[in-house]
Amino acid sequence: MPTRTLSRYADLPALIGLLTGDEKHQAAAVSTLDVLWVLYDRILDVTPETADHPDRDRFLLSKGHGPAAYYAILAAKGFIDVGELRRWGEFDSPLGHHPDRTLVPGVEIGSGSLGHGLGLGVGTALGLRAQGRTGPRVVVLLGDAELDEGSNHEAVAAAARMGLDSLTTVVVDNQSASLGWPGGIGDRFAREGWAARTVNGRDHGALHDALTAPHPGRPLAVVARVAPKE
Amino acid sequence: MTVLAPETTTVQRMREAFADTVNARLDTDPRLAVVLADISADLFARAASRHPGRVVNVGIREQLMMGVAGGMALTGMRPVVHTYAPFLVERAFEQIKLDLGHQGVGAVLASVGASYDGSGMGRTHMAPGDVALFDTLPGWTVHVPGHAAEARRLLGPALDGDDRVYLRLSTRGNAAARPVGQGMVVIRAGSRRALGTVVAVGPVLDRVLAATEGLDVTVAYLATVRPFDRAGLNRIAAAAAHADVMIVEPYLRGTSAHEIAEALADRRHRQLGLGVTRDREVRGYGAPEDHDRAHGLDAEGIAASARGFFLA
Numbered sequence: 001m002p003t004r005t006l007s008r009y010a011d012l013p014a015l016i017g018l019l020t021g022d023e024k025h026q027a028a029a030v031s032t033l034d035v036l037w038v039l040y041d042r043i044l045d046v047t048p049e050t051a052d053h054p055d056r057d058r059f060l061l062s063k064g065h066g067p068a069a070y071y072a073i074l075a076a077k078g079f080i081d082v083g084e085l086r087r088w089g090e091f092d093s094p095l096g097h098h099p100d101r102t103l104v105p106g107v108e109i110g111s112g113s114l115g116h117g118l119g120l121g122v123g124t125a126l127g128l129r130a131q132g133r134t135g136p137r138v139v140v141l142l143g144d145a146e147l148d149e150g151s152n153h154e155a156v157a158a159a160a161r162m163g164l165d166s167l168t169t170v171v172v173d174n175q176s177a178s179l180g181w182p183g184g185i186g187d188r189f190a191r192e193g194w195a196a197r198t199v200n201g202r203d204h205g206a207l208h209d210a211l212t213a214p215h216p217g218r219p220l221a222v223v224a225r226v227a228p229k230e
Numbered sequence: 231m232t233v234l235a236p237e238t239t240t241v242q243r244m245r246e247a248f249a250d251t252v253n254a255r256l257d258t259d260p261r262l263a264v265v266l267a268d269i270s271a272d273l274f275a276r277a278a279s280r281h282p283g284r285v286v287n288v289g290i291r292e293q294l295m296m297g298v299a300g301g302m303a304l305t306g307m308r309p310v311v312h313t314y315a316p317f318l319v320e321r322a323f324e325q326i327k328l329d330l331g332h333q334g335v336g337a338v339l340a341s342v343g344a345s346y347d348g349s350g351m352g353r354t355h356m357a358p359g360d361v362a363l364f365d366t367l368p369g370w371t372v373h374v375p376g377h378a379a380e381a382r383r384l385l386g387p388a389l390d391g392d393d394r395v396y397l398r399l400s401t402r403g404n405a406a407a408r409p410v411g412q413g414m415v416v417i418r419a420g421s422r423r424a425l426g427t428v429v430a431v432g433p434v435l436d437r438v439l440a441a442t443e444g445l446d447v448t449v450a451y452l453a454t455v456r457p458f459d460r461a462g463l464n465r466i467a468a469a470a471a472h473a474d475v476m477i478v479e480p481y482l483r484g485t486s487a488h489e490i491a492e493a494l495a496d497r498r499h500r501q502l503g504l505g506v507t508r509d510r511e512v513r514g515y516g517a518p519e520d521h522d523r524a525h526g527l528d529a530e531g532i533a534a535s536a537r538g539f540f541l542a
């Protein structure tokens with residue numbers, strides 16, 4: 001069965017290779033690879049069959065740059081055809097260098113311009129809460145440099161004061177913010193009232209624990225640290 | 231050609247008409263949500279206690295306000311986003327472009343302040359460029375009512391829909407409500423030898439009527455400027471002896487020039503657009519009427535432009 005042949009973590013380099021040409025080396029270096037895998041493999045309650053269900057978990061890739069790992073995992077999990085990966089970036093391909101939610105099944109937001117995902121995530125969490133849908137989680141993935149955008153800080157402050165405990169922000173920290181975050185990224189969230197956890201962004205067990213330990217009444221921030229960008 | 235008489239007048243202001251309509255609908259439509267950034271929060275305080283999850287005040291955070299609207303719309307809700315015009319449209323314009331349009335979702339954006347309703351507050355509270363900005367984005371309906379009753383009538387269908395709607399509320403307006411929601415309507419028909427057509431958008435109608443009295447032109451009214459009623463203008467302009475068109479818009483001068491050019495592409499015509507000056511910043515406070523004069527949008531200024539254009 002073709003859908004089962006490329007569905008494991010070990011298959012991700014090959015899938016990313018379909019997008020990028022070859023480069024198993026580059027695949028392993030993708031900063032978001034492990035956190036995305038843990039989310040889709042063990043955390044998020046969403047499948048291709050439930051991709052439009054109102055009670056699905058939502059994953060919002062705010063950091064739309066470098067979506068190769070994202071597309072590879074969507075293919076591994078059956079949201080998109082593996083064959084589509086080869087046409088990445090072509091005019092009529094649904095897969096661009098930034099994702100478009102209207103073109104790709106399972107993609108919750110179109111992103112690319114930094115600093116939009118967290119506000120959309122707060123709105124999604126508020127919309128679900130207003131409809132009494134207390135089950136679904138809303139997980140937003142940002143990069144540490146993306147946190148430079150002031151729009152994030154509007155969302156960080158408001159989300160905690162609104163007690164949005166269905167909201168999780170994952171910040172993949174490869175220390176690429178030009179002016180840095182002295183004192184650490186987790187501290188910014190904690191000061192605003194979030195439950196903040198900083199873990200090794202390559203450690204699947206640690207990521208899983210950080211993403212699943214309870215945080216009642218507060219939104220959750222998981223800072224996933226990975227090696228600095230080369 | 232038929233001439234439409236004014237409807238019953240009311241003294242209610244547009245902002246209150248907007249709040250009343252939305253408050254009433256919050257009680258009956260579970261899909262409806264209001265997103266605020268402090269401005270007008272008092273008008274929705276009672277609804278906020280009745281429907282706490284559906285009246286969201288994010289504080290003075292306009293980027294978040296628009297992002298929240300986009301996120302709520304993604305869950306199937308119908309957000310109404312409201313604040314002062316420059317903060318609603320200009321401050322977080324990329325959020326309007328990306329968090330609504332690019333996501334393929336809609337919302338009703340309702341502004342107050344218009345071009346210079348808050349003239350005493352100066353340039354920071356003026357937004358003459360708002361309609362021109364929406365003109366850069368596909369899929370927006372733009373309403374510019376000239377009366378509270380018109381605002382109410384335009385808002386109803388907007389709340390029912392799931393498209394992208396901008397409702398530009400103003401403290402300025404006309405003594406009487408006119409027909410809206412049906413394209414361009416003739417208010418005063420010229421003769422068969424009419425020199426052309428004057429299109430009045432929203433709150434400027436009464437000034438246009440006063441300014442063109444005694445001039446053989448057809449005066450038409452338009453409260454929904456996007457999509458622009460090209461067919462209606464073509465029909466009205468064709469009925470006059472000359473297809474020349476002067477449009478008076480209460481926002482940036484010439485905002486609809488390209489629409490008129492398209493509407494009349496099949497016939498020789500001249501056109502003139504009046505509106506808020508583009509070439510300089512008017513650093514004045516005072517009353518809105520002072521700014522009307524500065525931009526040639528008072529009845530006298532409009533009359534002078536009309537004579538110059540049609541009698542040239």
